Amino acid sequence: MSERVFIVGAGQVGRGLYRAFRGSGIDVVGLHGRRHTAWTTSTGPIPRSVSDANTIILAVRDDQIDDAIAELIDTGPGNRLATGTVVLHTSGSAEPELIPRLSERGLGGGTFHPLIPFANPEKVPELLKKAWIGIDGDDLARATSRRIAGHIGSRTLEIPPGGKPLYHAAAVMSSNFPVVLAELASEVLSAIGIPERSAQQAVRGLMEAAVSNLSDHSPTEALTGPLVRGEVDTILRHLAALRGDADARAVYKRLSLAALTMASQRGVPPETITELQRALLLR
Secondary structure, X not given: OOOEXXXXXXXXXXXXXXXXXXXXXXXXXXXXXXXXXXXXXXXXXXXHHHHHOOEEEEOOOHHHHHHHHHHHHXXXXXXXXXXXXXXXXXXXXXXOOOHHHHHHOOOEEEEEEEOOOOOOHHHHHHHHOOOEEEEEEOHHHHHHHHHHHHHOOOEEEEOOOOOHHHHHHHHHHHXXXXXXXXXXXXXXXXXXXXXXXXXXXXXXXXXXXXXXXXXXXXXXXXXXXXXXXXOHHHHHHHHHHHHHOHHHHHHHHXXXXXXXXXXXHOOOOHHHHXXXXXXXXXX
């Protein structure tokens, strides 16, 4: 099937997908935005050319998805979408109320949520080549999502019914929280006199190395450090040193407690796990 995609939304997600689709040979028949830019092909009301697409991607804010769907399905006769056209939104958390109305009009509807950061649209095509796409929806929507994902080199992850809140929470934890950890760790290094830029680069290098270990090992297997070595004294020294930074200390304690199960699975004796837990629960 010839892929003809129309993207509604010219923000970072829309522009990133535009680059990825174009680079993979998908025909992008339009990129619609709120205002005219070098990227957009249309602004204002969604144009008639949307009916030239067999897949419409809604890369808009969560609170705008239903409005966009309403505009698509309430168009006049000259702007009617062909039966079998699929409308996909890129939100990992939204459950648009109007999705069921798409099937009533012979259209498909569902989610196409790329599990990558979109901070830099220029990097999106390369990131998508090894990424996962969270999908849901009717049979037509899911088949279309799998097909498009294959074109851009991605794999798909089906989101079970009712599972979106936990799915999206996991996405936030894996995408946003490492960035927060990088900032906290950099601040800890800067606090002892290491130049800010050097601190940030050192933390980034260590985090990249840690993530690379996940390519060949499970998280439990990839975990290193004092916890999996059962070093209670080291943990106590860290907690003492972090007393002046409440945020960093709280994160250190909470994540260390979460890692105790992993340490146990790595063979740390139960009595040592108990000592570690007691140390981490000290106020």
